[in-house]
Amino acid sequence: MNLQTKIRSTKVTADPSLSFSLPGWAYLDPEILELEKREIFYKSWQYAGWVGDLKAPGDYITAELIDQSVIIIRGQDGELKGFHNVCQHRGHQLLAGCGKVAAITCPYHAWVYRLDGALRNARGAERTAGFDAGAFSLRPVNVEVLADKLVFFNLDMNATPLADFAGKMVDDIRRDIPDFDKLVKVQKRPPPPDDGMNMFPVEANWKIVMDNFLECYHCRNAHPGFSEDLIMDTYRTTAHGVWSKQRGNTRRADGGEVMFWSLFPNHTFSTSTGGNPHFSVQIFAVPDGHARTQFGHSDRYRLPGDEDGEVFRPDWGPLGIEDKDICESVHKGLSSMGYDAGRFIYDHEHGETSEEAVHLFHRLIVEALGI
Ligand code: FES
Numbered sequence: 001m002n003l004q005t006k007i008r009s010t011k012v013t014a015d016p017s018l019s020f021s022l023p024g025w026a027y028l029d030p031e032i033l034e035l036e037k038r039e040i041f042y043k044s045w046q047y048a049g050w051v052g053d054l055k056a057p058g059d060y061i062t063a064e065l066i067d068q069s070v071i072i073i074r075g076q077d078g079e080l081k082g083f084h085n086v087c088q089h090r091g092h093q094l095l096a097g098c099g100k101v102a103a104i105t106c107p108y109h110a111w112v113y114r115l116d117g118a119l120r121n122a123r124g125a126e127r128t129a130g131f132d133a134g135a136f137s138l139r140p141v142n143v144e145v146l147a148d149k150l151v152f153f154n155l156d157m158n159a160t161p162l163a164d165f166a167g168k169m170v171d172d173i174r175r176d177i178p179d180f181d182k183l184v185k186v187q188k189r190p191p192p193p194d195d196g197m198n199m200f201p202v203e204a205n206w207k208i209v210m211d212n213f214l215e216c217y218h219c220r221n222a223h224p225g226f227s228e229d230l231i232m233d234t235y236r237t238t239a240h241g242v243w244s245k246q247r248g249n250t251r252r253a254d255g256g257e258v259m260f261w262s263l264f265p266n267h268t269f270s271t272s273t274g275g276n277p278h279f280s281v282q283i284f285a286v287p288d289g290h291a292r293t294q295f296g297h298s299d300r301y302r303l304p305g306d307e308d309g310e311v312f313r314p315d316w317g318p319l320g321i322e323d324k325d326i327c328e329s330v331h332k333g334l335s336s337m338g339y340d341a342g343r344f345i346y347d348h349e350h351g352e353t354s355e356e357a358v359h360l361f362h363r364l365i366v367e368a369l370g371i
């Protein structure tokens with residue numbers, strides 16, 4: 001049986017109340033990761049940065065996706081353009097980090113590309129028989145700006161436009177964060193937390209890390225700090241096509257709520273209400289081989305001038321370590337000869353026990369891989 005047929009044979013079905021979960025082997029086979037790279041990651045929208053960092057012609061950012069690297073740059077015509085970050089001569093990477101350039105010059109033999117990707121100069125090419133500069137333009141990637149703020153790329157030039165893919169989620173975010181359009185990226189990167197909130201790297205398949213993010217059925221058991229801060233009876237999970245949302249009221253004096261959105265396949269967005277407006281984007285799970293997961297690029301957004309403003313840091317205890325331990329145990333458990341596939345707990349009220357967002361994630365995986 002080839003892999004696609006095998007994926008189609010799983011018992012992940014449309015109705016979350018009847019569906020089984022993905023079987024253990026779907027998390028453990030390195031060939032599945034290769035299929036996921038081709039059919040999911042290289043065809044999905046991935047966050048790269050803030051549009052405010054790309055104001056003038058020549059402003060650029062670079063972004064990574066597993067083993068791929070891209071450049072996103074403001075062209076002379078004012079449009080954002082995306083390119084694979086690779087020189088068409090002999091393959092050196094062109095740009096790193098972010099900055100501003102008048103033209104894209106390769107650090108290896110100094111081929112020069114215009115901001116529209118066309119090869120402008122290749123020293124000595126005039127003496128090379130039949131050299132056609134037009135055949136050596138940088139290869140394009142798809143770029144779109146979500147909500148006039150968040151720059152995404154997609155290696156698939158035929159991908160569904162991001163505005164269509166994620167537009168309804170943005171409407172929902174704007175409803176919950178009335179000041180969303182005013183928020184700007186916080187340029188100062190915070191030091192990595194050393195309070196147990198960081199779970200990465202995780203020695204587990206990336207889908208286990210996403211599964212675990214997508215439900216709070218485990219929160220009362222596994223996260224005493226988190227479930228003390230929240231009124232768990234108010235926790236709600238809803239699934240909406242390609243995105244899902246979790247929200248819950250806190251016990252804090254300001255009466256705020258926490259909210260987490262997730263966009264297929266691997267992005268999360270978060271905020272809390274009651275304090276200063278803020279919003280974070282995270283590429284939450286990036287496969288580093290089939291049995292290890294890293295955190296990807298993330299940015300925080302605040303009101304202009306509020307960079308150093310008061311941020312309420314909830315005391316959720318070592319939540320990251322708690323999740324890391326869970327995911328690593330599940331990775332081992334899924335390879336047990338004593339496990340096949342489970343069922344989802346589906347709560348029609350979308351309450352704290354509901355695993356409908358995990359079900360949605362599994363269904364989208366099967367749809368993407370089983371073609
Ligand atoms: S690899 Fe870029 S100029 Fe040679």
Ligand SMILES: [Fe+2]
Nearest residue numbers: 212218223323
């Ligand atoms: Fe958790």
